[in-house]
Amino acid sequence: MRIHIFTLFPEMFQGPLDHSILGRAAAGGLLDLSLHNIRDHADGPHRSVDDYPYGGGPGMVMKPEPLFAAVESVLGSTSPGFPVVLLTPQGRQFTQAEAQRLATEPTVALICGHYQGVDERIRRHLATEELSIGDYVLTGGELAAMVVVDAVARLLPGVLGSAEAAAADSYATGLLQHPHYTRPAQFRGWSVPEILLSGNHEQIARWRREQSLRHTRERRPDLLQSAPLSEEERRLLNTPDQLTRDPSSTD
Ligand SMILES: C[S@@+](CC[C@H](N)C(=O)[O-])C[C@H]1O[C@@H](n2cnc3c(N)ncnc32)[C@H](O)[C@@H]1O
Incomplete structure (x- = not known):
């Protein structure tokens, strides 16, 4: 399975996903994680990825241009035919059933927000769905993406020593x-x-x-x-x- 992750902080993923079961899954070719730095697709001398919110208020909002450019440079500009998931506390709850559903997809893309979140046009016109890992607010989508990757990857055939173990887990039954x-x-x-x-x-x-x-x-x-x-x-x-x-x- 291939998972594309769009993030401002790709270095955060080094470590947590490199060890143990997920590290072996990647080394064995069962899981292919592609990290894409959104900032690489930002223009201007400062490669700015965020801006002040229209209407005022605290915090910054992730701009649409760099994220659209990052996603389209990898997935193309037409609908890719697989889930493009925006991680957001406002999304549908990520459950074991959602993990099972995503594990059947050959490719999934995950978009990590930051700051006050992403420009609404990203949610409406770039993401195909939104997932939340729980009713609390994280500083960014990176930890949420790692949770999703971990829960999905362990369901892929061959990743766990025994498929029986995952089938008998809490929630799976x-x-x-x-x-x-x-x-x-x-x-x-x-x-x-x-x-x-x-x-x-x-x-x-x-x-x-x-x-x-x-x-x-x-x-x-x-x-x-x-x-x-x-x-x-x-x-x-x-x-x-x-x-x-x-x-x-x-x-
Ligand atoms: C500080 S949060 C933004 C929260 C936003 N202002 C709101 O109230 O809905 C920044 C980013 O962290 C990620 N995030 C935070 N909490 C999350 C959760 N429970 N599940 C998934 N992603 C989350 C999202 O990508 C979000 O864009």
Whole structure:
């Protein structure tokens, strides 16, 4: 998959995306990140990329010309036929479902804003969609773009050691995932649940599913409305204390 990133600060991407799973994905040719510096497309002696807002008020606004020129020099001036995403706190919420959707695209472009944001004509006539990584305001779109790249890249075939792992993650199943334990079986007096040491795969799978339901009911009950659940699971959820407790939990 190729991801074009349009930014005023390409150096911010060096480091976070070069290591671990994403670093290996790039080295293995599964992920091709192309960073484009918007300032390279600005005219004038100062290569200015921002200007005062019409109508007055605080802060600066990213000018349309450099961003249009940067995007069109790479993607062409006609609609590229793939998502050109403006990162903005005003966008649709970026979710696991959005990550799954973007992971099916061979190419995606991400536009990082800065300052007070981008000139409205960029939003209307250059971006094909807008995504927000949450209800808070960052100083720039770079961290948001990294979040999107990370969440999308780990879904690409071959990037994770096991595709099964991503399919069982929180949100991918419609629920939060069950708790995980590793060695030692005893740590500071807290034990790993007996069932996980039993070797009984059927019972372990049932226990994990119940923990997943319990976690979701406790932390994100809103997800249960649309989660794909059996009749039996809905009954268990609606009956107090029907789901097995994790003995090491203080919930
Ligand atoms: C300081 S913010 C601008 C916020 C804008 N004045 C507003 O109130 O909607 C600068 C840039 O950071 C990025 N940004 C900030 N928060 C974001 C979020 N939650 N999700 C995605 N991008 C975000 C966007 O690219 C935005 O153009």
